[in-house]
Amino acid sequence: QSMSDAVYRGLGEKTGISQIVADFLSVVTSDQRISAAFAETDMERLALMLTEQFCELSGGPCKYSGKDMTSAHQSMKISNAQFNALAEDLQIAMEKHQIASSVQNKLIAKLAPMQRHIVTR
Numbered sequence: 001q002s003m004s005d006a007v008y009r010g011l012g013e014k015t016g017i018s019q020i021v022a023d024f025l026s027v028v029t030s031d032q033r034i035s036a037a038f039a040e041t042d043m044e045r046l047a048l049m050l051t052e053q054f055c056e057l058s059g060g061p062c063k064y065s066g067k068d069m070t071s072a073h074q075s076m077k078i079s080n081a082q083f084n085a086l087a088e089d090l091q092i093a094m095e096k097h098q099i100a101s102s103v104q105n106k107l108i109a110k111l112a113p114m115q116r117h118i119v120t121r
């Protein structure tokens with residue numbers, strides 16, 4: 001244990017993260033602002049990829065094995081509003097799991113720099 005994995009531990013480690021991701025994706029797929037984007041997506045793979053990514057970003061012992069964020073999203077013409085909607089849905093899922101606000105904010109802060117790779121309109 002160290003400061004560098006405080007966020008990982010705050011999220012409930014690998015098990016907690018995979019549960020948060022499952023709820024996150026159910027919020028996303030019922031969110032009319034963004035659900036259409038996921039109509040053809042392999043949600044099982046997406047859950048695994050997000051779990052790995054959040055685990056690594058939070059300082060956990062994982063290595064994200066998916067596409068880089070530019071390649072994963074470049075054909076989708078994602079807007080800032082959609083990006084913000086997705087971030088809000090993640091916060092709803094973390095809130096449901098009673099994750100401390102400081103931990104929530106740190107994960108969101110790790111995602112913020114991805115905005116310029118993901119938003120293309």
Ligand code: HEM
Binds near residue numbers: 066067
């Ligand atoms: C911080 C914001 C975001 C993060 C961290 C993120 C992360 C990811 C990751 C890790 C993948 C998996 C890539 C792979 O399969 O190798 C993915 C795929 C995907 N993302 Fe995002 N994403 C974000 C924002 C968005 C937004 C705003 C949308 C649309 C509203 C979106 C739509 C999708 C879709 C549809 C896929 C699946 C693509 C496919 O079927 O191959 N993402 N994203």
